[in-house]
Amino acid sequence: xxxxxxxxxxxxxxxxxxxxxxxxxxxxxxxxxxxxxxxxxxxxxxxxxxxxxxxxxxxxxxxxxxxxxxxxxxxxxxxxxxxxxxxxxxxxxxxxxxxxxxxxxxxxxxxxxxxxxxxxxxxxxxxxxxxxxxxxxxxxxxxxxxxxxxxxxxxxxxxxxxxxxxxxxxxxxxxxxxxxxxxxxxxxxxxxxxxxxxxxxxxxxxxxxxxxxxxxxxxxxxxxxxxxxxxxxxxxxxxxxxxxxxxxxxxxxxxxxxxxxxxxxxxxxxxx
Numbered sequence: 634x635x636x637x638x639x640x641x642x643x644x645x646x647x648x649x650x651x652x653x654x655x656x657x658x659x660x661x662x663x664x665x666x667x668x669x670x671x672x673x674x675x676x677x678x679x680x681x682x683x684x685x686x687x688x689x690x691x692x693x694x695x696x697x698x699x700x701x702x703x704x705x706x707x708x709x710x711x712x713x714x715x716x717x718x719x720x721x722x723x724x725x726x727x728x729x730x731x732x733x734x735x736x737x738x739x740x741x742x743x744x745x746x747x748x749x750x751x752x753x754x755x756x757x758x759x760x761x762x763x764x765x766x767x768x769x770x771x772x773x774x775x776x777x778x779x780x781x782x783x784x785x786x787x788x789x790x791x792x793x794x795x796x797x798x799x800x801x802x803x804x805x806x807x808x809x810x811x812x813x814x815x816x817x818x819x820x821x822x823x824x825x826x827x828x829x830x831x832x833x834x835x836x837x838x839x840x841x842x843x844x845x846x847x848x849x850x851x852x853x854x855x856x857x858x859x860x861x862x863x864x865x866x867x868x869x870x871x872x873x874x875x876x877x878x879x880x881x882x883x884x885x886x887x888x889x890x891x892x893x894x895x896x897x898x899x900x901x902x903x904x905x
Contacts, residue, residue, distance in 0.1 A: 714739050715796075718826055722799075722894060723792050725753070732826050764887040772881065779854045780885055786850060791891035797842065799894060800825055802886070804843040806895045808859070808873050809882035815860075819867030824896050840871065 682690065702709040718735065725731055734751040742751075769777060787794075787802055794802075803824055807816050822836035844859055851858040860874040873879035886892060 719792060722826065728753075728896075732823060736827075764884055766888050767881065767884045775854045775856070776878075776881055779851055779856060780881070782850050782854070783882070783885060787889065787891060791889075791894060794891075797846070799891075800839055800843045801846055802889075802891050803894055804840060804871075805847055805882060806886040806892070808871055809879045809886055810895075811872065812879045812883075813872055813876045815863075815870040815872030817867060818862075818864075818869040818871060821871065822867070837869075844871070 698709070698713075702713075717739075721728070721731060721735060731751070731753060738746060738748065738751050767780065772780070783805075787798065791799070791802070804821060807821060807824065818837065818840060821840050825836070825839055827836045827839065848858045856878060857874045858878070860872050862869050862871050864870050873882075886895075
C-alpha cells in the first residue's frame with residue numbers, strides 16, 4: 634500500500650507536469666496574441682484612420698458612453714470626470730488655468746456653461762525644455778541604481794498610469810526642476826489637477842502620499858530625497874534635500890515621455 638506521502642508526491646508531479654505542458658500551448662499563444670492585438674488597436678494613431686472611419690468611430694463611442702450613462706449611471710459618474718481630466722492633461726499638459734476652469738465646470742458650471750467654452754481658443758505648442766541628457770558614465774553606482782529604480786516605477790504609456798503614479802511623477806519632476814528652492818504646496822496640488830481643493834485635506838494627502846512613496850524608492854540607495862517641508866497650507870514649501878540629486882533626477886524627468894504631464898512652463902532654476 635502506498636503511503637500518504639507517496640500519493641501527495643505523485644499528485645504534485647502530475648500538477649507540475651500539467652502546468653509545464655500548458656506553457657507555450659496554442660490556447661495560451663492565442664490568448665496572448667488577442668491581448669497584443671487589442672492593445673495595438675487601442676494605441677493606434679489618430680492619423681491612421683480616414684475621415685469617414687474616424688467620424689463613424691467617434692459616433693459609436695459617443696453612443697456607447699450615452700448607453701453606459703443610462704444603464705450604469707453610478708459607473709459613468711465615477712469614470713467620466715476622470716476621462717475628461719486625463720484627456721485634457723494629454724492634450725495640454727498640466728495647464729493650471731484650464732485645470733481650474735475644468736474643476737469649476739465639474740462642480741457646477743456645467744449647468745450653464747458649454748464645455749467648449751472652457752477650452753483654450755489658441756493652440757498651445759508644447760516645447761520640451763532643452764536639458765542635457767544623463768550620461769551614465771558620470772553617475773555613481775548608487776545614482777545609476779536609483780535612476781534604474783525610477784525607470785522601473787515609471788514605465789509604459791504615461792496616459793494609462795493610475796492617479797498615484799501620475800501624482801508621483803509630477804511631484805518628482807516639479808521638485809527636481811526647482812532644485813533647492815522648493816515649490817509651494819498650492820502649486821503642486823494645482824498641477825495634480827485637484828484645483829479648488831488645493832488647501833484642503835485631499836490635496837495635502839495627495840502630496841504627502843506621493844513623497845512617501847518616492848522617499849521609499851530612494852532609501853535603499855542611501856538617499857534622503859526631500860528636505861522637511863516648511864510652512865502651512867497652500868504656502869507650505871516642499872523641496873529636494875540635495876541639489877546634485879535634484880539635477881540628476883531632473884535630467885531623467887525631462888527626457889521622459891511623461892514630461893508632458895508637468896506644467897508647460899516649469900520653474901527650472903537648475904538649468905538657467
